[in-house]
Amino acid sequence: MEQQTCGGRKRKWWKKSLQEARTINVRLSEQVLAQHGVEQVPVWKENRNVPFRPPHAFLSLLAVPIRRLSLPEGFRRDEFLKIIRESFFALFICGLTDLVAGFYLSSMDRAFELLPGLLILVPGSIAMRGNIFASMGSRLSTAIHIGEIELDVRMWSSDVVRNNVLSAFAQTLFSGSVLGVFASIAAFLWGMNVVPWYSFVAVGVLAGLISGVFLLLFSVWVAIGGFRRGWDPDNISAPLITSVGDLVTLPAMVLAVFVVMSLSGGVLLSIAISSIAAAIGLVLYSRHSFHTWNIIKESLPILTLCAVFSTTSGSFLERYMAVFAVYPALLIFVPPLNEEAGNLGSILASRLSSGVRLGTIKMGFVPDDVSFMSMLAVLLQVALVFPLVAVAAHTFSIFMGVPAPSLGDMVAMSLFAGAIIGVVSGVLAYYFTFASVRCGLDPDNVVIPVITSVMDVVGTLSLVMAIHIFL
Numbered sequence: 001m002e003q004q005t006c007g008g009r010k011r012k013w014w015k016k017s018l019q020e021a022r023t024i025n026v027r028l029s030e031q032v033l034a035q036h037g038v039e040q041v042p043v044w045k046e047n048r049n050v051p052f053r054p055p056h057a058f059l060s061l062l063a064v065p066i067r068r069l070s071l072p073e074g075f076r077r078d079e080f081l082k083i084i085r086e087s088f089f090a091l092f093i094c095g096l097t098d099l100v101a102g103f104y105l106s107s108m109d110r111a112f113e114l115l116p117g118l119l120i121l122v123p124g125s126i127a128m129r130g131n132i133f134a135s136m137g138s139r140l141s142t143a144i145h146i147g148e149i150e151l152d153v154r155m156w157s158s159d160v161v162r163n164n165v166l167s168a169f170a171q172t173l174f175s176g177s178v179l180g181v182f183a184s185i186a187a188f189l190w191g192m193n194v195v196p197w198y199s200f201v202a203v204g205v206l207a208g209l210i211s212g213v214f215l216l217l218f219s220v221w222v223a224i225g226g227f228r229r230g231w232d233p234d235n236i237s238a239p240l241i242t243s244v245g246d247l248v249t250l251p252a253m254v255l256a257v258f259v260v261m262s263l264s265g266g267v268l269l270s271i272a273i274s275s276i277a278a279a280i281g282l283v284l285y286s287r288h289s290f291h292t293w294n295i296i297k298e299s300l301p302i303l304t305l306c307a308v309f310s311t312t313s314g315s316f317l318e319r320y321m322a323v324f325a326v327y328p329a330l331l332i333f334v335p336p337l338n339e340e341a342g343n344l345g346s347i348l349a350s351r352l353s354s355g356v357r358l359g360t361i362k363m364g365f366v367p368d369d370v371s372f373m374s375m376l377a378v379l380l381q382v383a384l385v386f387p388l389v390a391v392a393a394h395t396f397s398i399f400m401g402v403p404a405p406s407l408g409d410m411v412a413m414s415l416f417a418g419a420i421i422g423v424v425s426g427v428l429a430y431y432f433t434f435a436s437v438r439c440g441l442d443p444d445n446v447v448i449p450v451i452t453s454v455m456d457v458v459g460t461l462s463l464v465m466a467i468h469i470f471l
Contacts, residue, residue, distance in 0.1 A: 080373060080377050082232070082235070083235055083377040083378065084381070086231060086232060087347055087381055088385065090236040091344075092385055092388060092389075093240075093243070094336075094339060094340070095392070096389075096392060098243050098246050098335040098339050098340070099332060099335075099336055101126075101247050101336075102331065102333060102393070103400060103402075104250050105122065105335060108253075111254050111258075114257055114258075114261050115195060115199065116193060117186075117187035117194040117200075118253075119318045120186050120187055120311060120314035121180070121200060121314060122253065122317075123313040123317065123338065123460075124182070124204075124311055125176075125204060125207055126246055126339075127306065127313075127338075127452050127453050127456050128172075128208065128307070128310070129212070129215055129246075129249050130238075130241065130242035130245050130346075130448075130452050131449035131452050132168055132171045132303075133168065133215045133216065133219045133241050134241045134448050135299065135445060135449055136167075136168055136216075136219050137222055137223045137233065137238065138346075138349075138353060139164060139442075139444040140219070140220065140223035140224065140233070140237075141233035141354065142353060142354050142357055143160045144223065144224065144227050144233065145357065145358060146358070148160050149161065159291065163295065164295070165216060166282070166289070166292050168212065168219075170279060170282035170286060170296060171299060171303060172205075172209060173205060173278050173279035173282065174279040174300060174303065175204075175208065175303050175307065176206075176207070177205060177272070177275050178307045179200075179307050179310070179311070180200035180203065180204040180205070180272070181200070182307050184196075186311050186314070187200075190315065190319075192318075196269075198265075198269045198272035198273075201272035201276075202256070202272055202275075203253065205271070205272070206252075206259060206271075207249060208252075210248075210256065211245065211249045214244075214248050215241065215248060218241065218244055219237070219241050222237045222241060233350075235347060235351070237350065238343055238347055238350055239340075239343040242346070243343075246335050283296055283300070294445075302445070302450055303449055305450065305453070306454075309454055309456060309457050310453050310456050310457075313338070313457045316460045316461070323467060327404055327405055327471075328397075328403060328404075329403065329410075330463070330467065332393055332396065333389075333393050333414075333463070334463065336389050337414075337417060337459050337462075337463055338455065338456050338460065340386065340389065340421070340459075341421040341456070341458060341462075342425075342452035342455040342456065344422060345448075345455055346429075346452060348426060349451055350444075350448070351374050352371060352374065352429065352430065352433045353447065355374070356437060361374075363433065363434045363438075365434075375426045375429075378426065379422045381422075382415075382421065383418075385418075386417070387415060390410045390411045390413070391410075391411065394407045394410045409470045412466075413467070413469075416462070416469065416470070417459065417465070417466045420462040421462055428451060428455075429447065432446075432450055433447050
């Protein structure tokens with residue numbers, strides 16, 4: 001057979017089969033467009049005779065099996081590859097940046113000495129930046145898809161952007177206050193000798209405001225700028241925003257700690273009370289705008305629940321501090337592991353939310369074909385990204401002189417934890433989105449915060465399980 005030959009003949013078969021799959025795919029897509037009454041001719045239809053070329057050298061290994069998959073009607077193979085290509089790039093870059101954040105975390109010993117119990121506050125502060133601004137990016141992405149935002153100079157004056165900016169500021173003040181209170185309660189339950197509660201609140205609020213200004217601008221740029229460049233914001237916004245949030249939040253926390261420790265107790269108490277009052281005032285003021293109030297009333301209960309999960313994750317880290325002291329490289333591995341866990345679920349949740357709005361996905365107790373293929377495309381990233389992050393973490397640890405387990409152990413722990421994370425994040429993302437739709441809530445407001453916070457706990461627990469198994 002021509003398939004069994006080598007060299008040029010096999011290469012011709014490969015190209016021929018891909019060309020046939022592309023032609024069939026175009027015909028199926030034309031039928032789906034006709035059924036929905038869509039008259040606009042997509043860009044990919046104009047270039048149907050162009051031979052397929054793998055989008056990335058590393059991902060070219062996946063090109064043939066993906067092209068030969070029997071994908072559901074309405075879900076193009078090119079779209080499947082696009083999800084993998086764009087998500088892989090975003091997740092891998094985010095994993096590398098999170099390693100930098102992890103190394104910074106391992107070097108925060110001076111801040112931990114000044115403020116005992118600060119490690120309990122770290123996961124929550126990091127997660128809240130992703131919860132608030134990744135959700136904002138998802139809302140902007142959905143608004144772009146359905147045409148509510150015009151991509152010109154007038155976008156900054158649009159009601160959608162203004163409502164998201166106001167709600168993000170209110171959420172930042174609220175989450176910083178709640179995290180500070182919960183961290184102080186957790187430290188008291190663990191029997192730790194810590195500073196008063198208002199010091200935690202001051203650190204949470206100051207770190208949130210310092211990092212929030214930058215992340216606000218970055219979220220708008222990713223959603224709108226990415227769409228202008230032909231990228232799907234649903235595939236890239238959550239990973240990029242959360243990873244940049246890691247890099248910005250940790251230095252902001254260190255700065256906040258040194259500011260707080262230089263102030264008197266009376267000043268810190270005034271800052272804490274003023275922050276709580278300002279958060280309440282902004283929440284009440286948001287009632288004048290229907291869309292802003294809708295974001296606030298749906299997100300604040302979720303952010304409170306997320307603060308509980310994040311504080312629980314921080315408590316586990318504090319409990320296993322002795323293990324991290326032996327292998328500090330594992331502490332470097334914490335931010336990328338937790339963030340990639342939340343990113344996987346956030347990408348899927350963002351795609352499901354947009355699909356529900358556009359009518360291309362029908363939510364039910366059993367995922368439809370399009371939802372399942374979206375889940376599969378996202379979950380494939382576990383096998384691609386997590387081993388590379390483990391190798392990068394091991395290399396980074398050796399280069400920086402940080403004690404670390406062997407490379408094989410780190411890759412094995414990464415794959416073990418990634419398998420748990422991939423399955424849990426996919427299931428939770430779908431059914432949280434399904435539950436929010438059934439309850440009449442906007443998935444962009446509630447799903448991503450819940451996913452990222454729950455996956456903080458899942459990521460931490462999976463890492464602890466991997467440590468017990470492989471070390």
